[in-house]
Amino acid sequence: MRKSTLGLIAALGIATGGSALIAYAQAQDEPPAQTVPEPPKAPKQTQRQAQAKQKPNIKILATGGTIAGAGAAGGYGYTSGQFKVEDLINAVPGIEKLANLSGEQVANIGSQDMSDEVWLRLAKRANELLADPKVDGIVVTHGTDTMEETAYFLDLTVRSRKPVVLVGSMRPATAVSADGPANLYEGVAVAASPGARGRGTLVVMNDEIHAARNVVKTNTTNLETFNSPNRGEAGQVHAGTVTWFEPMDKRHAQDSEFNVKNLDELPRVDIVYAHANMDATMIDAALAAGAKGIVVAGVGDGNMSKAALDALAKAAKDGVVVVRSTRLPAGMVMRNAEVKDDELGFVASGELNPGKSRVLLQLALTKTNDPKRVQQMFREY
Numbered sequence: 001m002r003k004s005t006l007g008l009i010a011a012l013g014i015a016t017g018g019s020a021l022i023a024y025a026q027a028q029d030e031p032p033a034q035t036v037p038e039p040p041k042a043p044k045q046t047q048r049q050a051q052a053k054q055k056p057n058i059k060i061l062a063t064g065g066t067i068a069g070a071g072a073a074g075g076y077g078y079t080s081g082q083f084k085v086e087d088l089i090n091a092v093p094g095i096e097k098l099a100n101l102s103g104e105q106v107a108n109i110g111s112q113d114m115s116d117e118v119w120l121r122l123a124k125r126a127n128e129l130l131a132d133p134k135v136d137g138i139v140v141t142h143g144t145d146t147m148e149e150t151a152y153f154l155d156l157t158v159r160s161r162k163p164v165v166l167v168g169s170m171r172p173a174t175a176v177s178a179d180g181p182a183n184l185y186e187g188v189a190v191a192a193s194p195g196a197r198g199r200g201t202l203v204v205m206n207d208e209i210h211a212a213r214n215v216v217k218t219n220t221t222n223l224e225t226f227n228s229p230n231r232g233e234a235g236q237v238h239a240g241t242v243t244w245f246e247p248m249d250k251r252h253a254q255d256s257e258f259n260v261k262n263l264d265e266l267p268r269v270d271i272v273y274a275h276a277n278m279d280a281t282m283i284d285a286a287l288a289a290g291a292k293g294i295v296v297a298g299v300g301d302g303n304m305s306k307a308a309l310d311a312l313a314k315a316a317k318d319g320v321v322v323v324r325s326t327r328l329p330a331g332m333v334m335r336n337a338e339v340k341d342d343e344l345g346f347v348a349s350g351e352l353n354p355g356k357s358r359v360l361l362q363l364a365l366t367k368t369n370d371p372k373r374v375q376q377m378f379r380e381y
């Protein structure tokens, strides 16, 4: 979409009644102040250079989503992934005080179209950037629909102590009270916080910080949609001030064994949703499509009908890795409760929901298809 930055900011200004945003945009257009040249024998840093040195260098990798979405001002419908990364940065007054920012457009899609190909590209780029001593952290702008899956994928594949923070928005940039600018501001503040180091990939939305492994989208439209049902938030952020809670005890980031450097694709893993009157049709379809792994979004504690159980038991015998997760929003899937995992060669997902189980199983299958080893990974990561 060819819409100028000023257009976005004006739209935001109208939508939010924020004349400060318009004033900010105008200030951005003014020519930089003239500096008097220093005498050659005493080369001194300008104040701006000195400040730039003290601030962390944060790279913003944009992938699209509602945060870059546009529709009629104040209207209902919109299209994800319309604005570019520079537009998003320029729409946030004061963000330049938090960090030295630069942006890269990795994709510009609604996250419902997120794919293994974009994941691999994103993870490789993040690893490259964070290996550079001049880069202190990464913020990824992303749609909220599959944010929890991308966050967990990056958590397992970006092998660095430096922070990776995902931000998005529930309302498009053109909506009344768009939440994208505030979320981007808070996301940069979190990525710039020394306490973010070693915490792996985080999601920052609505003043809350969530660990990638725990976070789940729970509401279709509400701003308060992200939740960490089993373990709670990783911290909170208010107007750029960050408060950290307990770090997580699971392997990730710098401690991960998964390396995507030489991977061009990921093994196929399908999710099958359990329900009353379930037969084996969807399981047979996944196997026919070439699935190397199947995750069951089970009822209750990862249960499923006898017909599904028999089909999956056969698949496991044939070398397909079967993970039992749950369609419920919280709780653990326990080994050998109602299903005899030891006997059938199944894996229990523990705290991981079906989407995250799929991510871990895809990466696990790049190493092994031994269900015992995969179960160990589900305990550790």
Ligand code: ASP
Residues within 6 Å of the ligand: 064, 065, 066, 067, 080, 109, 110, 111, 112, 142, 143, 144, 145, 146, 168, 169, 170, 171
């Ligand atoms: N469908 C959008 C996406 O995931 C929703 C959002 O970003 O909130 O890209």
